[in-house]
Amino acid sequence: MTAASLTAVRSFVATPPARPVEPIERQRAFAFKGVGKRFGDKTVLDGIDLDVPAGQFLAVIGKSGCGKSTLLRLLAGLDRPTSGSLTYGVEEQGHSRTRFMFQEPRLLPWASVVKNVEVGLTGIASGAEATQRALDILGEVGLADRADEWPSVLSGGQKQRVALARALVGHPQILALDEPLGALDALTRIEMQQLLERIWITQKFTAVLVTHDVAEAVALADRVVVISEGRIALDLEVPVERPRRRGSVELARLEGRILDRLFG
Amino acid sequence: MTAASLTAVRSFVATPPARPVEPIERQRAFAFKGVGKRFGDKTVLDGIDLDVPAGQFLAVIGKSGCGKSTLLRLLAGLDRPTSGSLTYGVEEQGHSRTRFMFQEPRLLPWASVVKNVEVGLTGIASGAEATQRALDILGEVGLADRADEWPSVLSGGQKQRVALARALVGHPQILALDEPLGALDALTRIEMQQLLERIWITQKFTAVLVTHDVAEAVALADRVVVISEGRIALDLEVPVERPRRRGSVELARLEGRILDRLFG
């Protein structure tokens, strides 16, 4: 079965199906080679090596201020590394389809909620089709009834969900998410995790998720990277089949290993 | 032993000591009576009754957009209820010592990090003493070396910690915290929880903590309130002695009850 036909099949499956975890021969999405980043004389990242195959779901974990957001900004081309180099996979030359969900919502204050989501469809769809797709995904993040309001009247978590909807509505090749679910309660959080996983499985993009929730990382990612003191302190595959069961012994064991590394 | 001498003793204890959980006869900190709040024709809160004794640690939980921030704003007098009434304990007449940590950091962009923390000492200390106390608490949130920078160069979690330091540095009578640890990684989060608990035990203020982390709520609070559809859906004492052990069966059982209620 080719990757393409797999996608076609998957998109007709309602619940997330199993996905092979063996590293099949895949194209590279992007690679960091000895990447360092300094602000003034403060070294934030220092020799990061990271090779990510296309379609992988990578989670990045680290303590507050360790440089996670900086790493994503480098990946999205929003900042230049002070040393080292970044390379992208063939399709990703201009990395035009890298979508970035920032740590802050960054909603356009002068556009209604649905128009803000339509921003995610720039160059993909427009007019009535864009509106329809934006409304659909707003329904999925539970905000269908707020479509026509200004962002300023939304609660913190609602704003974050609008930003998530905007990131997911397009068909990105690489999707970078900077703590996308930080402001959400447990239930909404799990719903959003499921939404994210479902869309990732359907669209097969490369996902890079920064999170501070280790359970979330092991539940969603194929691979977890821990950053500490500017370097990659741990690079761990998560060889657990999907759909994964939250609280399973396997996941708990991995979570433990990561927590040990983080706190040790 | 009077409450005052108890405090005096406590402040010399390095680790959080045990605290009696029996409801001793205490003064009221504040009470909501049938409080409702509407925005336009959208009812957010609808008949909230809540009587909180002085010195209690109350946690408020609820789904995104359920009205948690709105509740805190009413408590701090930043909004007026559309129906019902609020009363405060005697000391709290002008509720001058209500401190509020907002869901956004709300740091003054034109003041350095340490000056921002000193804002929390307004009317309490000034000059060199204020600076010293601000530097001390900055050390406790792990940002002593960033004291002289502008807030704009901090990471998301660092900003949140500065806001936390500002809220904790004074001696509030009521401290309202709106998702104070939402942007923090697990380790920093636990450190901050311990800091918060330690200061609460030393200073004996009334704490109202909005959080979306149920484990955090049962680990820290004397009492957990769940808001759902504008009403209090669950009002639960947490009769567990301090210091509490994370992951204990008792706490896990309470967490389960709350999650049931939230997701049920």
Added chain:
Amino acid sequence: QELKQFSIGYQKTGLPVIARQQQVIEKALSDKGVTVKWVEFTAGPPMVEALNVGAIDVGWTGDAPPIFGQSAGANIVYAAALPSNGEGEAIFVKPTSPIQSVADLKGKRVGVGKGTSAHNLLVAALEKAGIPFDQITPVYLSPADAAAAFASDQIDAWTVWDPFFAIAETRYQPRVLARSSEVLKVNTYFLANKDFAKAHPETVTTTISALGEAAKWADQNRDKVAAALHEVTGVPLDAQIIAANRTKFGIFPITDQIIAGQQATADRFYKLGLIPNAVRISDAVWTAPGN
């Protein structure tokens, strides 16, 4: 080159206003397909400024403005002379003022337009009364500013021409200290841009003869003159009646005697340091070709 539009500068009084109302110049030039544009000025100096750059082709001012202009090297020529302002220009004070004569002006503030014919009147009147010019305080004001300053007693005396003098007369019944006719033997002048006069001499002569016709009509129809002036300028009728009744109408070629008079004025200005360099009037006199 072909002349399309002919621009004439005028002030709110005198012969050109009548000519405009009678349309004599338009009629005289109509067979050449030239249109006439009338441009209003409040005083002579800005008109000389406009003449210099060719913004207007011809214009009518008092005696002083062309002297200032010539001293500055302005590109203007004297094309014809008109009678002086005579009765219609004076130094005057409010009736309540303690100032009784020109001699009393010593040490006082006198409002006057710099480089205007009234400026010349003030200089000459003081000279006649034996008071050096530097013993008064001249306050150089445009007619509009001077009117306000006179009304609020910011200046002790005002020197100005018609219709502003006539308006002040109707409003304040002022005490007149000196009139041009008593002090000076001067003219007013019809000026032209030098290049224009060289390129279109026939237009200048046609205009002068048309003005001559208008002058004849005006002299015989004084009753209608005031109404005409009022209609064109918007100046209150009672003031224009006063002004019209004391205006001498006429236009004539520049004679050596006129040149000598004007030269005397120029020399006086130079002596007083009002102009930076001496000028020779005869250098700037235009003579119609064939004369």
Added chain:
Amino acid sequence: MSFGARLRSNGIGWLLPALVIAGWEIASRAGVMPANVLPAPSAVAEAFWRLTLSGELIRNIGVSTARALAGFAVGGSIGFALGLANGLSTLSRGLTDTTLQMIRNIPHLALIPLVILWFGIDEEAKLFLVALGVFFPIYVNTLLGIQSVDPQLVEMGRVYGMDRRALFFRVILPGALPAIFVGLRYALGIMWLTLIVAETISASSGLGYMAMQAREFLLIDVVVLSILIYALLGKLADSLARLLERLSLGWHPAFQNG
């Protein structure tokens, strides 16, 4: 705010002007304030009526408004275009901004003698002065507005693949709009100010001419009337700009809840 309260709070604002006008009229009638220093309000009203009946007022207002709008259209559109160009292109800014900032420091009314030399004394001169006066507030504020658009939002737009056009219309222009409106309102003020001075250069119609003539003839009631008319026209232009502002900045917190 209840309707009553709003009425009261507006009422208090009109209290002072009403008192001033009443006091003024009384002082004039009692002879405390001589008519040649400040005519009574009723005298000004009379002058208004007189000039309206004769049609003079309407004609002069028409002429001045036409001049103002023509100058505004020219200067405003050039200023807007250059502001956009220099806000969006570093090359264009590098080439022209230094020059423009140098010219900006020349008070445009100081140019009157040169303007007469270059443009003569006709409509062009007035148009040029108004256009020049209007140009800079529009240019500076358009540039400032574009430069102060939240860079986080621009970054977002780029990451979401907006092309230059989309970025401009969906992020930059809406973000710059508040500043552009500030510039617009300043420009409208400068427009009338310039016209007053420009219409004293040998005009034979227009409000400035009417005011100048009234000054010369000591018709203080007409002088005061023309000042009031200027104020009224200024107010009208400003209100129009505010209306536009309110319509296009509905999302802005400052324009919510009335």
Added chain:
Amino acid sequence: MSFGARLRSNGIGWLLPALVIAGWEIASRAGVMPANVLPAPSAVAEAFWRLTLSGELIRNIGVSTARALAGFAVGGSIGFALGLANGLSTLSRGLTDTTLQMIRNIPHLALIPLVILWFGIDEEAKLFLVALGVFFPIYVNTLLGIQSVDPQLVEMGRVYGMDRRALFFRVILPGALPAIFVGLRYALGIMWLTLIVAETISASSGLGYMAMQAREFLLIDVVVLSILIYALLGKLADSLARLLERLSLGWHPAFQNG
């Protein structure tokens, strides 16, 4: 930006003015541009030298600057005080803002005839005109600045028990400062503009008088010189304001990284 690149990018900005001046001089020498339309740059430089040697230029600049500063001090401080009062107190705003907004729409140069009636033709009149011209930009922008301070921060300050004084100095004033600086820079422009017109009312010294006199004697080189001096003084005032701005707005993203 490297030093070289900065030099180059600044260099490009000076290219256009340099070309214009060179072209102007050549055109003048070649006689294409007659001296009575626009004198050559060298002629202007000569006039500068002549007037500097005679001391006339320095004296006139001194007089004008003194006038400008006096008017600015009076109008600016009243505008600032009223802007603060009306930004902070609803009562004060209710009482005076409507009146001030009405007066704001009167172009202050239209008041010249009345100003002469009230203040005469001496220094007071010029001072009043400059003060009035300066008043409104400062007032409007101070008010605007205070009203546009992030309400979230003000709320924070209140909750943290700041009294009015502390709230003002630590939250409101720093937040309003960028707008106040915009007002300051506008006011400086208006200051020179007003002075030019005001100094034509019967002055006997000052730059405006010098320009007026040169105009009467058709000394176009001096006219151009006085325009350039005005531009220079305007530039100087503007640069001072910018320096102050840079010093006090160090935290602002627009003023970081030069």
